[in-house]
Amino acid sequence: MFLKQLSVSNFKNYESQKIEFDAQIISLTGKNGMGKTNLLDAIYYLSFTRSAINASDQQNIRYGEPFFFTKGVISRDGKAHKLQCTYEVSSGKTFLVDNKPLEKLSLHIGEFPVVMLSPNDTDLVREWSELRRKFFDGLLCQIDRDYLNCLIRYNHYLKQRNALLKAGSRDRLPDTHLLDQYDQELLNNGKLLWSKRKEFLKSFSPVFLERYQELAGKETVFIRYITDYDKKDPETGLKESRQKDILMQRTTFGVHRDDFEFLLGKNALKKSGSQGQQKSFVIALRLAQFEIVKMNKGFKPILLLDDIFDKLDDARISHLTSMISNRYFGQIFITDARPERTSTLVGHLDEKVQIFNVENGVVVPQPA
Numbered sequence: 480m481f482l483k484q485l486s487v488s489n490f491k492n493y494e495s496q497k498i499e500f501d502a503q504i505i506s507l508t509g510k511n512g513m514g515k516t517n518l519l520d521a522i523y524y525l526s527f528t529r530s531a532i533n534a535s536d537q538q539n540i541r542y543g544e545p546f547f548f549t550k551g552v553i554s555r556d557g558k559a560h561k562l563q564c565t566y567e568v569s570s571g572k573t574f575l576v577d578n579k580p581l582e583k584l585s586l587h588i589g590e591f592p593v594v595m596l597s598p599n600d601t602d603l604v605r606e607w608s609e610l611r612r613k614f615f616d617g618l619l620c621q622i623d624r625d626y627l628n629c630l631i632r633y634n635h636y637l638k639q640r641n642a643l644l645k646a647g648s649r650d651r652l653p654d655t656h657l658l659d660q661y662d663q664e665l666l667n668n669g670k671l672l673w674s675k676r677k678e679f680l681k682s683f684s685p686v687f688l689e690r691y692q693e694l695a696g697k698e699t700v701f702i703r704y705i706t707d708y709d710k711k712d713p714e715t716g717l718k719e720s721r722q723k724d725i726l727m728q729r730t731t732f733g734v735h736r737d738d739f740e741f742l743l744g745k746n747a748l749k750k751s752g753s754q755g756q757q758k759s760f761v762i763a764l765r766l767a768q769f770e771i772v773k774m775n776k777g778f779k780p781i782l783l784l785d786d787i788f789d790k791l792d793d794a795r796i797s798h799l800t801s802m803i804s805n806r807y808f809g810q811i812f813i814t815d816a817r818p819e820r821t822s823t824l825v826g827h828l829d830e831k832v833q834i835f836n837v838e839n840g841v842v843v844p845q846p847a
């Protein structure tokens with residue numbers, strides 16, 4: 480997969496910009512706050528139909544403007560495709576693929592896969608289970624359409640059930656028939672998500688372990704799937720939690736509470752891992768994501784490396800650069816606040832490199 484052209488309009492700090500790419504390696508340099516990450520996010524949008532950073536589309540509109548769009552020409556399987564995502568305050572989001580509007584945005588997920596490594600990835604180790612669940616959900620959705628549909632249905636019925644629970648009160652208990660129906664939907668879809676997550680982890684783990692050991696040496700790392708469904712039979716668990724759910728006004732049993740525990744040997748990475756081990760862990764997660772998506776699609780996703788050289792030591796940087804020079808990846812976008820560092824890194828590669836300087840939302844090509 481190859482991004483040949485990107486145009487953005489009113490996207491964050493960009494007013495209007497059109498850039499042509501003809502290299503495998505694209506380096507974006509510029510001081511902090513100039514718009515490097517924003518440009519990667521515009522590319523991310525074309526793949527995921529949403530921002531990697533902002534939860535709401537509206538936040539990506541340049542302050543005070545009524546709309547934004549991000550537009551790309553991507554070649555895949557020898558054919559060029561036009562992708563365009565527009566968000567207007569007045570009418571919401573539309574996504575065009577080759578000028579045809581998508582009926583459902585979710586159908587686009589996985590079609591033009593992108594993998595992004597960002598400094599925020601270390602949150603995966605530290606923060607709540609939600610981020611880890613999102614990582615695995617995002618990956619599974621890119622490669623398994625049934626999973627995606629099932630997840631959408633599960634979340635839909637979970638929302639309905641929670642709304643019903645919230646509407647109840649001490650003297651007006653929620654409609655049990657309706658609760659029964661929602662429970663059935665949650666169980667049907669939940670069981671499929673559960674088995675697919677379990678199954679997926681089996682194929683993901685060896686790929687992940689290999690990536691980790693390449694980066695950090697022979698330590699054993701492990702990802703453990705933790706789910707209510709393994710603690711109790713799903714039917715029984717949901718039934719038994721109903722009284723509590725009515726009291727708490729939310730659903731307290733199910734796969735929406737799943738977690739993936741990161742282990743270093745037998746210990747929790749969060750507690751006993753050094754910063755270096757935690758970084759290796761999250762990079763290995765992303766590289767394994769790249770590998771799994773590549774295997775599934777039969778072509779290489781676009782790789783977005785956001786400011787990672789700042790956060791890594793020399794050994795990990797040299798490992799990544801050797802992966803780059805071995806042509807393990809396809810097209811790569813690399814941001815860096817220190818232009819001289821990227822030039823040294825990519826300087827000795829055979830690959831063609833394009834360098835752009837980003838200054839206050841304006842992208843200027845530099846001599847390579």
Ligand SMILES: Nc1ncnc2c1ncn2[C@@H]1O[C@H](COP(=O)(O)OP(=O)(O)O)[C@@H](O)[C@H]1O
Pocket residue numbers: 490491492493509510511512513514515516517518538539540541542837
């Ligand atoms: N909706 C928006 N409208 C205008 N500017 C924005 C918007 N969202 C973010 N910005 C600006 O984008 C800049 C950050 O860009 P970013 O891509 O993160 O920089 P960096 O080059 O450090 O990666 C900040 O100056 C911020 O104010």
Ligand SMILES: [Mg+2]
Pocket residue numbers: 512515516517785786814
């Ligand atoms: Mg940045």
